[in-house]
Amino acid sequence: MEYNTYSTSRHTRREAPEPVRTxxxxxSVNWVIFICTAILLAFGIVMVFSASYDRSGYYFLTRNxxxxxxxxxxxxxxxxxxxxxxxxxxxxxxLYFGSLILLIAVLVLGRTVGGAKRRIMGFQPSEFVKVATIxxxxxxxxxxxxxxxxxxxxxxxxxxxxxxxxxxxxxxxxSTAIILAVVSMAMMFSVVKKIRWFFEVGLLGAAGLALVxxxxxxxxxxxxxxxxxxxxxxxxxxxxxxxxLYAVASGGLSGLGLGNSREKLSYLPEAHxxxxxxxxxxxxxxxxxxIIVIVFSVLIFCGYREAMKCYNTFGSLLAVxxxxxxxxxxxxxxxxxxxxxxxxxIPMPFISYGGSSMWINMISIGILLSISRxxxxxRRRRERS
Numbered sequence: 001m002e003y004n005t006y007s008t009s010r011h012t013r014r015e016a017p018e019p020v021r022t023x024x025x026x027x028s029v030n031w032v033i034f035i036c037t038a039i040l041l042a043f044g045i046v047m048v049f050s051a052s053y054d055r056s057g058y059y060f061l062t063r064n065x066x067x068x069x070x071x072x073x074x075x076x077x078x079x080x081x082x083x084x085x086x087x088x089x090x091x092x093x094x095l096y097f098g099s100l101i102l103l104i105a106v107l108v109l110g111r112t113v114g115g116a117k118r119r120i121m122g123f124q125p126s127e128f129v130k131v132a133t134i135x136x137x138x139x140x141x142x143x144x145x146x147x148x149x150x151x152x153x154x155x156x157x158x159x160x161x162x163x164x165x166x167x168x169x170x171x172x173x174x175s176t177a178i179i180l181a182v183v184s185m186a187m188m189f190s191v192v193k194k195i196r197w198f199f200e201v202g203l204l205g206a207a208g209l210a211l212v213x214x215x216x217x218x219x220x221x222x223x224x225x226x227x228x229x230x231x232x233x234x235x236x237x238x239x240x241x242x243x244x245l246y247a248v249a250s251g252g253l254s255g256l257g258l259g260n261s262r263e264k265l266s267y268l269p270e271a272h273x274x275x276x277x278x279x280x281x282x283x284x285x286x287x288x289x290x291i292i293v294i295v296f297s298v299l300i301f302c303g304y305r306e307a308m309k310c311y312n313t314f315g316s317l318l319a320v321x322x323x324x325x326x327x328x329x330x331x332x333x334x335x336x337x338x339x340x341x342x343x344x345x346i347p348m349p350f351i352s353y354g355g356s357s358m359w360i361n362m363i364s365i366g367i368l369l370s371i372s373r374x375x376x377x378x379r380r381r382r383e384r385s
Contacts (some may be wrong), residue, residue, distance in 0.1 A: 128178040134183065223237065329349050
């Protein structure tokens, strides 16, 4: 079905070159992305139930099914809409100031859990802010060339649309702030002309990270010490990391069998949420973990491929931001489970239990599928005079 047509001017002279008619067409979604997401969701339902049944029965399974099916509805809605509707200045301003209000509300009214302020009334605003920032940044980089072509414009974009939200999130939740910063830099790297400007951002970021480590809250230093030597304090700071490593190591190649995890029996905290990859390794072994890695790798590859194929800059930037957001969350979650990076609370997309994360990830996939539906069809035809 044809969505829109951009035609060249009519040539009347016989010697004029053959004109080009460029059509923006609407087709089917990228079924590989859809199938990969469905596999991960099904895997997540099974693993959340397995990780939580012995302690909570059907409680987490029931709630997780609600999140999954409501998220699937949101995915369908955003998939069927034209993603270009998001490329709207008024909408982006609403998203920007709404994000700032939510982040300030979390700092003032949010409850501290595990050393971080993440939630307010059961909702995690930082999840919403991640996708909102992707939309805002894609719109600004697409419509205002000074943000990509001039040094002053570049830093204005960094400070206003990346720096302020990142600082507000980082005040209560440093790991999500890191994700937001990485996603934003990936989007800007796609279109900004001067690579050397990113070295300036890197130096500033390194200085900020050093200040956080030196003068930040004590629990961050404790987590770094637990990362360097988790067995030094197995009853406190290293407790979760040690039991996560026990779970990963005991799984071996084929695992202990679905439902046979020992660490989920009140040993490993957040087994159904942030540490679910450890339970996957324990119950399904290296083979089960490899399947998850492969499915995520295919999903991420297809996401970046859609970014390269997209017919306009706005859609390409959206696809880069969404795909990078998913990729970074997966890397951090797996890294924490294997003690490759310091412990931090980031759920695994589509698999971990959690309403806010599930909804935002499903909305993001819906937008990515919408991007995959629109493509450019260049046809050469001879216009009749």
